[in-house]
Amino acid sequence: MAALGIHEIVNFEQYLGLPSLVGRKKKEGFNFIKEKVWKKLQGWEGKLLSQAGREVLIKAVTQAIPTYAMGCFKIPLGLCHEIETMIKKFWWGQKGEKRKIHWLKWEDLTKSKLEGGMGFRAIAMYNDSLLAKQAWRILKNPDSLQHKVFKARFFPNCTFMEAKCSSSGSHAWKSILHGREVLLRGCQWRIGNGKAMSIWQDH
Incomplete structure (x- = not known):
């Protein structure tokens, strides 16, 4: 490889924004999606946002981050649940370890507004x-x-x-x-x- 000047690909490297290799440890391979979502949410956490502002940010930015990867690969369910957990905490205004009451189940929030939900995406679906x-x-x-x-x-x-x-x-x-x-x-x-x-x- 060195003689030809070719760079050896190792696990979890990316090409065009997607994992070059997806081995058995699929969750680790797609963990970059969770990291991107976490960075976005952390940047907004300290700002004074209304519920309407939180809704727009979740729908337009946070839930759009995994779209490209999910259009090509099946994302592990555990990772989908972890991303949804971060979004839920942000929606209910939880900061750091200070817990807030979640007044509705996530399944109810993913229903359309006509059905009493908020129209958030169920990531796995x-x-x-x-x-x-x-x-x-x-x-x-x-x-x-x-x-x-x-x-x-x-x-x-x-x-x-x-x-x-x-x-x-x-x-x-x-x-x-x-x-x-x-x-x-x-x-x-x-x-x-x-x-x-x-x-x-x-x-």
Whole structure:
């Protein structure tokens, strides 16, 4: 490596804002997201903010930070919960170790305002929706470079919906398959001439 002048990639390095390698310690690989959120919240903590100001900052900035990474990878659930815990503390005005009462459960705050919530994002579910969007893009654009690369590597002899998850698959591919599972919960065939469907397997 030294003779060629090539820099060796080690764990948790980033390229274009994403982890270069995602190994078994996935939480450590994506911990930079939590650190970014924490820095933002720490910067606002000492300022006098109204609840409306807190709402805008949470929705427009804090919950937007993980979006890029979540559009490519499935983020560990434990990390999602830790990020949501920091957001909850900021929303209820907790500073440092001084605890504040949380008057509503987080599940209630993630409901729309029409249902009595605040419209905050449930981070894990938002992650699933972004990955489902990637899976839909592969499904509907067979001529795209993304589809061609994944097909050549992971499902050369079948369709995307029939592709299997293998132990040798990258975390990016496994994340897309997770998004496909979200699609499968609601996907159905619109019957045309019937040639492309399986009577016994397809919904």
